[in-house]
Amino acid sequence: MKQTSPVKAMTSRQRVMAALKREPVDRTPVINPTSVATVELMDMVDAPFPHANRDAPAMARLAATGHTVLGFDSVMPVFSIIQESSALGCKMQWEQKDNWPTVRMNEPIWKVPDDIHVPSDYLSHPDIVCVLDAIRLLRKEFGDDVAIIGKTMGPWSLGYHCFGVEPFLLMSLDNPGKTMQCLERMKEATIQFGLAQIDAGVDALTLPDHATGDLVSGEYYKRFLMDMHSEFVSDIPVPLILHICGRTVDRMDYIAQTGMAAFHFDSKNSPSESAKIVADRISLVGNINNPETLFAKNPEDVRAEVIKNLESGIQLVGPECAIPLQTRIENLVEIPKAVREWHSTHAHVHPPSHTH
Amino acid sequence: MADTADLGDRIELLSMDKHCDEISVGLYEHPAPDGVAEYLVHCYSQKDGVAARLQFITSAMKIMGDMKQTAEGRLRFACRNGHRRACQRLFLEAGKFATGEALEPRSLSIYDKKSGIDIIVESGGSGGYGVTAVSDDDGREKRFKAIAGGLRKLAEMAEGDADNQAFFACGQAHDTLIGLLLPRALNVRAVLREEDAAASQGVLSAPSAQSV
Numbered sequence: 001m002k003q004t005s006p007v008k009a010m011t012s013r014q015r016v017m018a019a020l021k022r023e024p025v026d027r028t029p030v031i032n033p034t035s036v037a038t039v040e041l042m043d044m045v046d047a048p049f050p051h052a053n054r055d056a057p058a059m060a061r062l063a064a065t066g067h068t069v070l071g072f073d074s075v076m077p078v079f080s081i082i083q084e085s086s087a088l089g090c091k092m093q094w095e096q097k098d099n100w101p102t103v104r105m106n107e108p109i110w111k112v113p114d115d116i117h118v119p120s121d122y123l124s125h126p127d128i129v130c131v132l133d134a135i136r137l138l139r140k141e142f143g144d145d146v147a148i149i150g151k152t153m154g155p156w157s158l159g160y161h162c163f164g165v166e167p168f169l170l171m172s173l174d175n176p177g178k179t180m181q182c183l184e185r186m187k188e189a190t191i192q193f194g195l196a197q198i199d200a201g202v203d204a205l206t207l208p209d210h211a212t213g214d215l216v217s218g219e220y221y222k223r224f225l226m227d228m229h230s231e232f233v234s235d236i237p238v239p240l241i242l243h244i245c246g247r248t249v250d251r252m253d254y255i256a257q258t259g260m261a262a263f264h265f266d267s268k269n270s271p272s273e274s275a276k277i278v279a280d281r282i283s284l285v286g287n288i289n290n291p292e293t294l295f296a297k298n299p300e301d302v303r304a305e306v307i308k309n310l311e312s313g314i315q316l317v318g319p320e321c322a323i324p325l326q327t328r329i330e331n332l333v334e335i336p337k338a339v340r341e342w343h344s345t346h347a348h349v350h351p352p353s354h355t356h
Numbered sequence: 357m358a359d360t361a362d363l364g365d366r367i368e369l370l371s372m373d374k375h376c377d378e379i380s381v382g383l384y385e386h387p388a389p390d391g392v393a394e395y396l397v398h399c400y401s402q403k404d405g406v407a408a409r410l411q412f413i414t415s416a417m418k419i420m421g422d423m424k425q426t427a428e429g430r431l432r433f434a435c436r437n438g439h440r441r442a443c444q445r446l447f448l449e450a451g452k453f454a455t456g457e458a459l460e461p462r463s464l465s466i467y468d469k470k471s472g473i474d475i476i477v478e479s480g481g482s483g484g485y486g487v488t489a490v491s492d493d494d495g496r497e498k499r500f501k502a503i504a505g506g507l508r509k510l511a512e513m514a515e516g517d518a519d520n521q522a523f524f525a526c527g528q529a530h531d532t533l534i535g536l537l538l539p540r541a542l543n544v545r546a547v548l549r550e551e552d553a554a555a556s557q558g559v560l561s562a563p564s565a566q567s568v
Contacts, residue, residue, distance in 0.1 A: 040380050040400050043401035046402075
C-alpha cells in the first residue's frame with residue numbers, strides 16, 4: 001500500500017472511466033459489466049422480463065435501478081447475452097419474468113463458414129434497436145453523472161449460439177482454419193453492434209466471449225482469440241471490458257496483452273492471484289461470487305468478499321457475472337456500502353494499481 | 357438510493373405470483389425489540405391489487421399457520437419461537453391460494469395414496485407429534501417414520517424417542533401448522549425437488565453450460 005495525495009471528489013462516471021484507465025480515483029468504483037437485474041427491481045419500475053429485454057423504455061427503467069436503487073457507479077441495459085443472436089436469426093426462447101431468455105442452440109442456424117451472414121439490416125433489428133434506444137434514454141436521464149456500459153458479444157460466444165456448442169467446439173478441434181474463418185466473419189456482428197452503441201452514448205463496452213475455463217484452455221484462447229481481441233481494441237474506440245466466466249488464470253497473461261481496458265473475472269480466480277498475473281497491464285473488475293455469496297448468503301458475507309477485493313487492489317468491484325434474478329436487494333446494496341465504508345477508514349491509501 | 361425500506365432479511369421469495377400479475381412477493385424476517393423473530397410479506401410493485409394480495413397471503417399465514425399479527429402488520433408465532441423453516445413453507449403454501457379463496461385450518465388426518473391408509477398425526481404434548489394410522493394397521497411403521505421425517509425436514513423439528521415422532525423446539529403445540537405441512541410431508545422429496553428447482557431458476561449460465 002502506498003500513501004498518495006487525496007483525489008478530489010469524482011462523479012460516478014469520472015470514477016469508472018479513471019479506474020478503467022488505472023488512473024487515481026477518489027474511491028474504488030462499483031460497476032456492473034453484466035446484469036444486476038432482479039425480479040424485485042423489475043417490480044419496482046414495472047419492467048419485467050422478457051419485456052425489459054425487448055422494449056427500450058422498460059430496458060432503460062430497469063437498467064437505471066443499478067444506480068438509483070443499488071447505488072452502483074454504472075448502469076448497464078443489456079441484461080441478456082442474446083440480443084445479437086436474435087438479430088442474426090437464431091431461434092429464441094424468451095422465457096418469463098423469473099428466467100433468462102436463451103438461444104435454442106440445439107437448432108443451429110449455421111453449419112459452415114459460408115453460411116455466416118450478418119444481415120444488411122442487422123442494426124435495424126428490433127432487438128438491436130431496443131438496446132440502442134435504451135442507451136439514448138439512459139444518457140438523457142443521467143447526463144455525464146453515471147457511466148453507461150453497453151455490451152457486444154464476441155465471436156466465440158456467437159459461434160456457440162449460431163453453430164451450437166458441440167459442433168462449434170468440435171470444429172475448433174477438427175479444423176482450426178475453418179474455425180478462424182468463422183470467427184473472422186462473425187466478428188463483424190461484434191464490431192457493428194459495438195460501434196452503434198458508442199454512437200448511442202455508451203462510455204464503455206463489455207465484450208463477453210465465452211472461451212470459458214471449463215471448456216477452453218488458455219492455449220486455445222491464445223491461438224483463436226488473443227489477436228482478435230487486440231483487433232477489437234483498435235476497431236471499437238471505447239474502453240472494452242472482456243468477460244470470460246470460470247477459472248481463467250491460465251489465460252490472464254494473454255488477456256493482459258490484448259490492450260483491453262479491463263477483464264471481468266470470476267470468483268473462481270482469487271483477486272490477489274489475478275492481480276499478480278495481470279500486473280497492472282489491465283484493470284480487473286469483479287469478482288463477488290454470485291451463486292453462493294450474492295444469492296444465498298448475507299450482507300456480512302458480501303462485505304467480506306468486497307474487502308478481499310479492495311485489499312488485493314482490484315480496480316473496480318462488482319458481481320462476477322449476471323446475478324441470479326432472485327438475488328436479494330440487501331446483498332446488492334451492500335457492495336457499494338462496503339466500498340464506501342472501507343474507503344472511509346483507508347483514506348488516501350490506494351493499492352499500487354490506483355496510483356499511476 | 358430509494359425504495360429499499362428496512363424490511364429485514366428476505367428469507368423466501370415467490371418469484372412470480374400467478375394469482376396477482378406475476379408480482380414477486382418476499383417474506384422478510386426481522387427481530388422485534390423483544391428478540392422474537394417477526395415476518396413481513398412484502399412486494400415492491402405498485403400495481404393495483406398488490407396490497408390486497410399481500411393482505412390475503414398474510415391472512416392465509418395466520419389462518420393456516422396460526423400466526424399472530426402485530427400492530428405493525430408483522431407476523432409472529434405465539435410461542436415466541438421463530439420456526440423459520442416452517443414459516444418459509446407456510447408462506448410458499450399461502451401463495452398457492454388465489455385471493456379470496458376460502459381458508460380454514462387443515463385436518464390432522466389425511467389419506468395416504470402410497471400406503472393406502474388414512475394417516476393421523478396426534479399431539480402428544482410438549483410440542484411433540486406422532487404419526488400413526490386412523491385404524492389399527494400393522495406393518496406401516498416405515499411409512500409412519502418417513503412421514504414423521506418429512507415433517508421434521510419441513511419444519512426443522514427434532515426427533516423423539518420413537519421413529520414416528522417429531523418435536524417442535526418451542527415445546528408447544530402447533531396443530532394448524534402440522535395440518536398444513538402434513539400433505540407435503542407425504543412426499544417430502546417432491547418438495548425438496550421443487551425447492552431446488554426454484555433455487556436454480558433465474559441463474560444465467562454461460563452458453564457452454566446451457567442445455568437448450
